[in-house]
Amino acid sequence: MKDDVLNGLFRPQSVAVVGASTQPGKIGYTVLHNLIASQYQGKIIPINPGADEIMGLKTYASICDVPDVVDAAVIVVPAKYVPQVTRECGEKGVKGLMVITSGFSEVGRRDLEKEVVDIARQYGMRVLGPNIVGVLSNSDNLNASFAPFLPFPGKASLVSQSGALLIAIDAATYTRRVGFDKLISIGNMSDVDFADSIRWLDDDENTSCISLYIEGFKDGRAFIEAGQNARKPIIALKAGVSAHGAAAAASHTGSLAGAAKIYSAAFQQAGVIQATDLDNLFDRTLALSLQPPMTGDNMLIITNGGGVGVLATDAAERFGLPLRFAPDDVQAELRKHMPEFGSAKNPVDLTGMAGTDWYSKSVQFSYAHPWVDGLVVLYCETAMTDPMEIAKSIYQALQDSGVKDKPVTISFVGGEKSAAAMVWLVEHGVPAYGAPDLAVSSMAALREYARSRKFLQETLTPCDGYDADSARAVIAKVREDGRSVLTEIEAKQVFSAFRLPITTTRLASSEEEAIRMANEIGYPVVMKIVSPEIIHKSDAGGVKVNIKDDAAAREAYRTILANAKAYKADANIHGVAIQEMAPWGTEVILGSVNDPTFGPTVMFGLGGIFVEVLKDVTFRVTPVTNGQALHMLGEIRGAPVLAGTRGEPPRDRQALASVLCDYSNMILSLQDEISESDANPVLVYAEGKGVKVVDARIILKKKG
Numbered sequence: 250m251k252d253d254v255l256n257g258l259f260r261p262q263s264v265a266v267v268g269a270s271t272q273p274g275k276i277g278y279t280v281l282h283n284l285i286a287s288q289y290q291g292k293i294i295p296i297n298p299g300a301d302e303i304m305g306l307k308t309y310a311s312i313c314d315v316p317d318v319v320d321a322a323v324i325v326v327p328a329k330y331v332p333q334v335t336r337e338c339g340e341k342g343v344k345g346l347m348v349i350t351s352g353f354s355e356v357g358r359r360d361l362e363k364e365v366v367d368i369a370r371q372y373g374m375r376v377l378g379p380n381i382v383g384v385l386s387n388s389d390n391l392n393a394s395f396a397p398f399l400p401f402p403g404k405a406s407l408v409s410q411s412g413a414l415l416i417a418i419d420a421a422t423y424t425r426r427v428g429f430d431k432l433i434s435i436g437n438m439s440d441v442d443f444a445d446s447i448r449w450l451d452d453d454e455n456t457s458c459i460s461l462y463i464e465g466f467k468d469g470r471a472f473i474e475a476g477q478n479a480r481k482p483i484i485a486l487k488a489g490v491s492a493h494g495a496a497a498a499a500s501h502t503g504s505l506a507g508a509a510k511i512y513s514a515a516f517q518q519a520g521v522i523q524a525t526d527l528d529n530l531f532d533r534t535l536a537l538s539l540q541p542p543m544t545g546d547n548m549l550i551i552t553n554g555g556g557v558g559v560l561a562t563d564a565a566e567r568f569g570l571p572l573r574f575a576p577d578d579v580q581a582e583l584r585k586h587m588p589e590f591g592s593a594k595n596p597v598d599l600t601g602m603a604g605t606d607w608y609s610k611s612v613q614f615s616y617a618h619p620w621v622d623g624l625v626v627l628y629c630e631t632a633m634t635d636p637m638e639i640a641k642s643i644y645q646a647l648q649d650s651g652v653k654d655k656p657v658t659i660s661f662v663g664g665e666k667s668a669a670a671m672v673w674l675v676e677h678g679v680p681a682y683g684a685p686d687l688a689v690s691s692m693a694a695l696r697e698y699a700r701s702r703k704f705l706q707e708t709l710t711p712c713d714g715y716d717a718d719s720a721r722a723v724i725a726k727v728r729e730d731g732r733s734v735l736t737e738i739e740a741k742q743v744f745s746a747f748r749l750p751i752t753t754t755r756l757a758s759s760e761e762e763a764i765r766m767a768n769e770i771g772y773p774v775v776m777k778i779v780s781p782e783i784i785h786k787s788d789a790g791g792v793k794v795n796i797k798d799d800a801a802a803r804e805a806y807r808t809i810l811a812n813a814k815a816y817k818a819d820a821n822i823h824g825v826a827i828q829e830m831a832p833w834g835t836e837v838i839l840g841s842v843n844d845p846t847f848g849p850t851v852m853f854g855l856g857g858i859f860v861e862v863l864k865d866v867t868f869r870v871t872p873v874t875n876g877q878a879l880h881m882l883g884e885i886r887g888a889p890v891l892a893g894t895r896g897e898p899p900r901d902r903q904a905l906a907s908v909l910c911d912y913s914n915m916i917l918s919l920q921d922e923i924s925e926s927d928a929n930p931v932l933v934y935a936e937g938k939g940v941k942v943v944d945a946r947i948i949l950k951k952k953g
């Protein structure tokens with residue numbers, strides 16, 4: 250494997266415990282005890298200046314005294330000694346530090362934490378933590394932590410930002426019967442972060458899927474990149490979904506951006522599957538660690554009970570995998586293995602009369618049939634059948650089919666016998682759940698994983714053909730003027746440099762000029778106040794639409810200026826904008842924010858009450874691919890409005906998606922300048938008729 254230093258940290262050949270203790274109850278005692286109890290095969294070296302021997306192991310006063318090579322050092326000494334110990338570890342040639350000690354950035358001691366990382370970097374060491382539980386690994390019999398035991402063995406690996414939760418999950422792996430190889434606590438992430446862990450676990454031969462418990466990132470983009478490059482499934486549970494940074498936002502988008510929505514977008518873009526809660530993290534981890542992705546939409550359900558079949562059908566719809574009827578040939582074959590009153594459509598109901606024979610024949614046939622992309626097998630405990638026998642017959646049928654690249658999930662509903670049968674199935678690599686909807690939602694996760702991989706193969710809209718220089722020139726002039734808010738006219742100049750389809754707009758400084766420009770553009774026109782101090786123009790009575798002739802234009806010119814004066818007497822007025830009146834279209838809004846975690850991020854939603862009241866919006870971290878943009882259009886609750894409703898033809902979603910891509914490229918390439926922006930509204934016309942940006946707003950970053 251490539252990263253020798255991280256190998257030393259996560260798969261050490263020798264581990265020193267700096268601060269090992271002879272006193273039970275101390276962490277330095279527990280960690281040493283756990284290393285021994287887990288039967289770790291590498292060298293265990295206690296470090297403690299006050300002892301020659303602890304738990305039968307030769308103990309050294311300082312790590313520098315150790316004659317052997319030390320790969321990893323678990324550090325449990327008080328925080329103030331950690332910098333010194335770090336230096337000694339560096340001198341000794343240690344590769345990685347697991348700093349269990351707390352009392353660093355989590356209590357405001359960023360300085361101390363930085364000092365430790367700076368020292369470690371000088372020596373080329375990596376730091377896990379501080380403020381961690383440690384590292385646990387079944388394949389290496391390594392419990393370098395103060396969690397009491399290694400997790401229930403399996404092929405998933407977990408990276409957790411919360412130490413307490415990691416210990417709880419460790420214990421729960423036994424009751425949940427979800428197996429893990431490694432549990433990695435990353436605490437304050439002073440150095441090793443989620444991205445590092447993902448990259449390393451992706452190369453780890455003992456890990457088949459990566460589960461994450463996340464509270465927040467320092468570098469959101471590094472995470473996205475690590476996710477995109479991973480070849481193994483990643484499942485994330487994100488805690489803390491309250492809005493952040495919204496209060497101070499000046500634009501609409503700012504106040505709509507919540508951490509939860511942006512994180513969800515980032516997970517999608519990273520190809521990471523999201524879990525909704527801890528149970529869901531376990532359920533999805535089980536499926537993704539044991540089964541291949543589901544590469545098509547055809548899920549077939551086999552059941553012996555109508556009730557669980559209906560529950561599964563409902564769940565299929567809910568989780569985005571609605572059932573389709575099986576083709577005739579499949580139905581014809583399946584009918585051979587059920588009574589007259591069974592059903593071969595989908596769900597395939599073998600009825601309560603089904604025993605091992607019908608189960609195994611229908612499972613083997615369906616699993617091997619090319620129409621079936623994923624198989625869900627349900628079983629309700631009956632008086633006539635033995636759950637373990639059913640489980641074994643299903644498993645044998647799956648084996649006999651010879652199929653290996655297709656997912657299967659199972660649910661047994663019943664009592665202890667069913668529970669025991671499911672344990673047996675899981676031990677044989679088949680995910681089994683106590684409720685039918687869980688078997689379906691886990692299959693949906695396998696489908697989601699395959700879909701997300703497809704998204705990642707998309708290429709980006711090339712960032713060329715834009716006139717970024719002229720956009721920057723406009724911004725430079727605004728800055729010279731001592732402003733951070735662009736007028737609509739200026740914002741539209743920037744927009745049009747990135748090929749965004751704006752309405753023709755000119756600036757009139759006198760009534761006569763206004764009339765001349767209106768005639769040049771052609772009636773009807775729209776007239777608007779142009780002032781950097783009037784951000785919401787309509788609120789100030791500063792917008793007049795559908796102006797049809799010279800007389801109306803004169804009238805509008807005067808009214809707009811008078812209204813602006815009344816609104817803000819000393820406002821700096823640049824003039825009045827005269828612009829082409831765009832025909833009616835469906836109003837949507839595009840926006841951008843600079844997310845503290847993910848940087849430049851774009852938003853899309855429908856205009857009007859959809860955005861104002863329902864906050865029906867969706868986000869993507871820039872840059873956005875065309876496929877992602879199209880996906881955004883379908884993601885909002887109001888999506889049917891764009892698809893065409895009540896006799897309206899479908900809207901030009903292709904054109905809108907391509908505008909979203911250009912907009913995202915603009916936000917990304919001007920990220921050093923633009924703090925927030927929006928295009929509100931953008932009018933979307935019928936298919937083939939394109940879109941028009943009628944209002945534009947840009948707020949610049951404050952510069953020192």
Ligand code: ADP
Pocket residue numbers: 752775777784785786787788792794828829830831832929930943944945
């Ligand atoms: P603001 O958002 O600052 O109040 P807008 O420029 O968005 O001002 O104008 C307000 C409304 O007027 C828009 O939501 C849109 O419905 C309409 N409007 C503005 N400009 C045009 C235009 N060029 N063509 C058609 N309608 C327009």
Ligand code: MG
Pocket residue numbers: 929930944
């Ligand atoms: Mg507007």
